[in-house]
Structures are given as structure tokens and as C-alpha cells.
Amino acid sequence: MTPPDDATLQAILDRIALEAREDPDKGRVADYIPELAAIDPDQFAIAVARPGHPTLIAGDAATPFSIQxxxxxxxxxxxxxxxxxxxxxxxxxxxxxxxxxxxxxxxxxxxxxxxxxxxxxxxxxxxxxxxxxxxxxxxxxxxxxxxxxxxxxxxxxxxxxxxxxxxxxxxxxxxxxxxxxxxxxxxxxxxxxxxxxxxxxxxEMTCRQLANAGLFLTGCDDAPGLVSPGRIRRINALMMTCGHYDGSGDYAYRVGLPGKSGVGGGILTIVPDKASVAVWAPGLNRYGNSKLGTEAMQRLSDLTGWSVFGTAPD
Missing domain, CATH: 3.40.710.10 (DD-peptidase/beta-lactamase superfamily)
Structure with missing residues (x-):
């Protein structure tokens, strides 16, 4: 699959954000932490950062949230x-x-x-x-x-x-x-x-900030060189196998990319050698991971072909 250009990728993000807003099932916020229990679950944001390209955003990407x-x-x-x-x-x-x-x-x-x-x-x-x-x-x-x-x-x-x-x-x-x-x-x-x-x-970070912060894990030549290539590989491996707790296998199956979730509703996902993606939707699924965020990342993976396992499934 040909990598999407900026205009195509922006259209994909806008489409994903619209679908998330229209989904009646937002999941459940982390109500066991009082400050997080008060967060409006009707919020959604997604951002994609790539070296040499503008960081593309959709939804509430300027709203800060607790990355947990x-x-x-x-x-x-x-x-x-x-x-x-x-x-x-x-x-x-x-x-x-x-x-x-x-x-x-x-x-x-x-x-x-x-x-x-x-x-x-x-x-x-x-x-x-x-x-x-x-x-x-x-x-x-x-x-x-x-x-x-x-x-x-x-x-x-x-x-x-x-x-x-x-x-x-x-x-x-x-x-x-x-x-x-x-x-x-x-x-x-x-x-x-x-x-x-x-x-x-x-x-506390916005989706734009979080996507930019993940660039060092992409392994791209012009990404921030904060850790060695060997450590980038190993951290990504741990994100793939352990980053979503007892839902890690489900996330790997649906998205096919290394990711780390937080009960604040954020997910940082790495597309090796290509991009860093941040998504935020406060409502959680049964694993304690963002419900709409997980679904949005599956949609993004399917539409772009971004997966370590190959292009979109049938």
C-alpha cells in the first residue's frame, strides 16, 4: 500500500474523528481516580507525527489530558x-x-x-x-x-x-x-x-504533544536521538507484547503496532520507521484501555496499511 500523502492522511483522521464522535458507546472513564472521574467522555483527539512532515491532528487535539x-x-x-x-x-x-x-x-x-x-x-x-x-x-x-x-x-x-x-x-x-x-x-x-x-x-499533554514525544521511538534517521537504536527496538517490543496489559494480545491483533495505553484515555502508538500516533478518548474498555482510542487505531491501521504484520486484513 502506498504511504498516504498529507492531504489523504488528514482526510483519514477527520473521518476517524467523526466516526468516534458519532459512536454512542464511549466506554467508562476511570472513576476510581476522582480527578479523572470528572472528565467529559464525549471528547476525542488523534494526532500523527512524522519526521519532515507537519503533525496532523483531528478532534480535541489541543486539549490537555493526564497521560497516566x-x-x-x-x-x-x-x-x-x-x-x-x-x-x-x-x-x-x-x-x-x-x-x-x-x-x-x-x-x-x-x-x-x-x-x-x-x-x-x-x-x-x-x-x-x-x-x-x-x-x-x-x-x-x-x-x-x-x-x-x-x-x-x-x-x-x-x-x-x-x-x-x-x-x-x-x-x-x-x-x-x-x-x-x-x-x-x-x-x-x-x-x-x-x-x-x-x-x-x-x-499532562495534548495529543499533538504526545505524538511528537513518541517520535524518538520510530527509529527514523531525523527523529530525536534520545536512546540507542537497540533500546528503541526493545522498548517497541515491550509495547507490542505488554503495553495494553491483559488486552495486549487484542491490541496487537486489531492494530498490529506497538502501543502504550493509560487510564486517562490516551494511547501512544509507534509505526516503526514512519510515524508516532497519539489518540485520546477518556472512556475505557474492560481492559482499562481507551475504547474509542483502540477502535480508532484499528481504523487507522486498516486505512493506511500501517502494521508490522503487513497491509490491512480482508
Whole structure:
């Protein structure tokens, strides 16, 4: 399939945004986090960033939202820069088959999380960044600086109200952190690691900013060179197999691209050697991933032929 030109791609995005707006089933917002429970589910945005092209947008792409677990991609990149392959002594690289906040596998596997994108694994990677910067303020500065550099935008910030809301209601994450500590897999006090983790998840971005921030993972020659080509390959592999929790297989089947979701309704998807795509729709499906966002990415993959597995299915 011939790669779409800018005009064709813009028409595709506009069509996808219109279809999303007309869908009566928006999914359900993450109502267990009070600040996210108040988000209007009737919002939708999509953005496509490609090196050497304008970033194309449709829908509410100028509206900022909490990226939540999409932030785990950036923190993993930083942690690998600090620890290299030694990080894998503390966290695995296998799909979990469980919900993102499950404690079951953590108990069965003696405190070594299955992968860095479930909550327990992300707490470990955040802990590694915290150890490398020695204090929460320094860790958050490093994470925010990385995201700003990736997006080329200094205006990106942390929403303190969302962070406070997560701290007040994050009891399961506190349990995960203490369980990690009980197995010697936490290097810093739980309240410091989790304070960093909750603030990292509360980074606020627009779809345009998030799509631009993902360009470093495309592997394009003129994309930001923030990590090595080898790490780009490995992060993309983990996004493909683990980026949507127990819905990762479904996302790979429907979209065929590496992606990372967040309960704020955002999804960052990478088209290797071509593009970075961000989509946002606050309502979630049963896996805790954006319902309309997943459907929009399937539509985009079908219409463009963007998939690591070949062109659109019959």
C-alpha cells in the first residue's frame, strides 16, 4: 500500500474523528481516580507525527489530558539509560495476562514484576530512576525534562491536582510497593517512590504533544536521538507484547503496532520507521484501555496499511 500523502492522511483522521464522535458507546472513564472521574467522555483527539512532515491532528487535539501509564514508556527509557540490562534483574519482560494493578503474579513470582508496564513493574522502574537522581524532585525533573525534550515543548507540566487525587486513592499501589519492599525489590522508601510515580503519571499533554514525544521511538534517521537504536527496538517490543496489559494480545491483533495505553484515555502508538500516533478518548474498555482510542487505531491501521504484520486484513 502506498504511504498516504498529507492531504489523504488528514482526510483519514477527520473521518476517524467523526466516526468516534458519532459512536454512542464511549466506554467508562476511570472513576476510581476522582480527578479523572470528572472528565467529559464525549471528547476525542488523534494526532500523527512524522519526521519532515507537519503533525496532523483531528478532534480535541489541543486539549490537555493526564497521560497516566503512557508515562511508563519514558520512565523505562530513562531507567535503561541509568541501569542498562541490569534493570532486568528486578523486572521481567513477559506479558502478564492480568490486570494492570494485579497483585497475584507479584506474589507468585516473589516480588519480581512480570514486565515494566504493569503497575508493579513501573514502580520498580521509577524506583530505579529515583535511585539515580537521589530525590523525588530530581527524579521528576529528569522525567519531565526527557518528555519535554522528546516533544520539543517546554510547556508540558505535571497536574498536581491529579497527582494528589492518585495519592489519596492509590491504596493498591501502596500495597504493591510494600510487597516489593518485603522482597528487597525497592531501593527507596515506598512513599518517595510512589510520590514520584503518581506525579509522573499526572503529566499532562495534548495529543499533538504526545505524538511528537513518541517520535524518538520510530527509529527514523531525523527523529530525536534520545536512546540507542537497540533500546528503541526493545522498548517497541515491550509495547507490542505488554503495553495494553491483559488486552495486549487484542491490541496487537486489531492494530498490529506497538502501543502504550493509560487510564486517562490516551494511547501512544509507534509505526516503526514512519510515524508516532497519539489518540485520546477518556472512556475505557474492560481492559482499562481507551475504547474509542483502540477502535480508532484499528481504523487507522486498516486505512493506511500501517502494521508490522503487513497491509490491512480482508
Amino acid at each position: 501509564s503512557v508515562s511508563k514508556v519514558f520512565t523505562l527509557a530513562i531507567a535503561l539509560g541509568l541501569r542498562g540490562d541490569r534493570l532486568w534483574e528486578r523486572v521481567g519482560r513477559e506479558p502478564s495476562g492480568q490486570a494492570f494493578d494485579s497483585v497475584i503474579l507479584l506474589e507468585l513470582e516473589r516480588g519480581r514484576p512480570r514486565n515494566p508496564f504493569i503497575n508493579a513493574g513501573a514502580i520498580v522502574t521509577t524506583d530505579a530512576v529515583l535511585s539515580g537522581t537521589h530525590e523525588p524532585r530530581g527524579a521528576l525533573a529528569a522525567i519531565l525534562s526527557f518528555v519535554r525534550d522528546a516533544a520539543g515543548d517546554e510547556k508540558i507540566h505535571i497536574n498536581d491536582s491529579v497527582a494528589a487525587s492518585e495519592i489519596a486513592t492509590g491504596h493498591r499501589n501502596f500495597a504493591l510497593a510494600h510487597y516489593l519492599l518485603s522482597h528487597g525489590n525497592l531501593e527507596n522508601p515506598p512513599h518517595e517512590t510512589l510520590g514520584t510515580y503518581f506525579h509522573q503519571c499526572a503529566i
